[in-house]
Amino acid sequence: MKLDQNVAAVVTGGASGLGAATARALAAKGVKVAIFDLQEEKGQALAAEIGGIFCEVNVTDEASVDAGFAKARDAHGQERVLVNCAGTGNAIKTASRSKSDGSIKHFPLDAFNWIIQINLVGTFRCIAKSAAGMLTLDPQEDGDRGVIVNTASAAAEDGQIGQAAYSASKAGVVGMTLPIARDLSGEGVRVNTILPGIFNTPLLAAAPQNVRDALGASVPHPKRLGDPAEFAHLAMTMIENGYFNGEDVRLDGAIRMAPR
Secondary structure, eight states, rough: OOOOOOOOEETTTTSSSHHHHHHHHHHHHTTTEEESSHHHHHHHHHEEEEEEEEEEOOOOOOHHHHHHHHHHHHHHSSEEEEEEEOOOOOOOSSSEEOOOTTOEEEEEEHHHHHHIHHHHIIIHOOOOOHHHHTTOOOTTTOSSOOOOOOOOOOHHHEEEEHHHHHHHHHHHHHHHHHHHHHHHHTTEEEEEEEEEEEEEOOOHSSSOOOHHHHHTTSSSSOOOOOOHHHHHHHHHHHHHTTOOOOOOESSTTTOOOOOO
């Protein structure tokens, strides 16, 4: 896909971290970027920085997503690019015994469902609605009508203790990538997914420095946390390389996550 001022993009979770880096990379190509996020202050600031637009969107809410796409398309036109970075996680064992009184409890199903709704269903909701809009566009010279890039996680394959919900949600994103790419192949829409490892995002920024250092040292090479710009670089490759389709790619410095 050729990226320039004639192309519009939507980046979910675009106010910070991996999404913000991708939004900046797209804007640097002249692309008109709409940021979908719940962090209004950060989202508005980034939109002003890159000449884009901020849309307050909750990916678990149908009306909110519809309103976000309507606002983005009113400002920029129909998007040719969708990058899904909105997501979250939790850490709860499937079942556990209290060390203090021996009581037993299990993973609350509402907490499990919450992660699935955000990471998996929210991603698919945005894909389906964006893809339907992309089909209204004429293809570019290379045949692309649109490109979709999703964010999974190394946890989709190496889930750690307490990550049953998170791993299931991200494995679902991986699992639906090829079928969706096949669904949309006849319409000229490509779909790929990135599985990032341990990245230097706002979530990790809150951790003590010694924890961050230990996490970086656990990566085989290079021994550091991933830079969001490196995620954005791969996302841009997936978007611009017309033969990149139906793929799930780890971006993790060769790390394989230990149980804990």
